[in-house]
Amino acid sequence: MNKDIKTILLSEKQIDDIVTRLAADIDRDYADKRLVLVSILKGSVMFTAALMGKIQTNAEIEFMKVSSYGSQTKSTGCISVLLDLKREDLAELDLLIVEDIVDSGRTLNLLTGLLRERGAKSVRTVTMLDKPERREVSFTPDYIGAEIPDEFVVGFGLDYDEKYRNLPYVGVLHPDVYTK
Numbered sequence: 001m002n003k004d005i006k007t008i009l010l011s012e013k014q015i016d017d018i019v020t021r022l023a024a025d026i027d028r029d030y031a032d033k034r035l036v037l038v039s040i041l042k043g044s045v046m047f048t049a050a051l052m053g054k055i056q057t058n059a060e061i062e063f064m065k066v067s068s069y070g071s072q073t074k075s076t077g078c079i080s081v082l083l084d085l086k087r088e089d090l091a092e093l094d095l096l097i098v099e100d101i102v103d104s105g106r107t108l109n110l111l112t113g114l115l116r117e118r119g120a121k122s123v124r125t126v127t128m129l130d131k132p133e134r135r136e137v138s139f140t141p142d143y144i145g146a147e148i149p150d151e152f153v154v155g156f157g158l159d160y161d162e163k164y165r166n167l168p169y170v171g172v173l174h175p176d177v178y179t180k
């Protein structure tokens with residue numbers, strides 16, 4: 001185990017089981033749809049790759065990079081699109097946004113709104129991790145891998161200062177790392 005990790009929250013085996021379950025749910029729901037996975041960079045890359053490998057429905061893949069800014073006093077905010085989805089055929093596509101984690105809920109709340117406004121046929125969301133305690137806007141992902149407590153987690157795509165994304169498990173970061 002990496003020396004900066006205090007405890008493992010989800011092992012490789014647990015992650016594999018979660019991804020298998022989510023892929024089966026998605027296959028069940030998208031059998032007759034035009035599935036496009038929209039992976040949100042950078043955190044969701046490992047989850048997206050694992051999920052793609054298990055989904056049996058024909059699926060396309062797209063990437064977006066966004067950052068959301070919200071104030072404490074408003075339930076809305078604004079979203080800055082750093083890498084956009086460029087498709088002319090949105091009205092024919094069933095988009096499934098793939099995220100590593102939902103925290104305040106702002107990113108997915110704004111992004112689902114944006115893609116619906118642009119006329120996508122359908123927009124749903126799948127997240128590997130959900131921290132419901134941290135929610136600042138009302139948002140419920142359609143598919144959730146695991147609900148986790150409000151701890152500083154890294155690995156399986158999630159970073160601290162751009163590091164630890166490559167860990168194959170989800171772990172709680174040792175406080176020494178970020179209180180130094």
Ligand code: PRP
Nearest residue numbers: 041042043100101102103104105106107
């Ligand atoms: C993280 C995560 C989500 C968002 C969730 O991305 O991947 O996109 O934050 O937080 P929210 O629910 O409070 O909006 P981050 O901005 O850290 O970028 P990264 O994926 O490149 O690490």
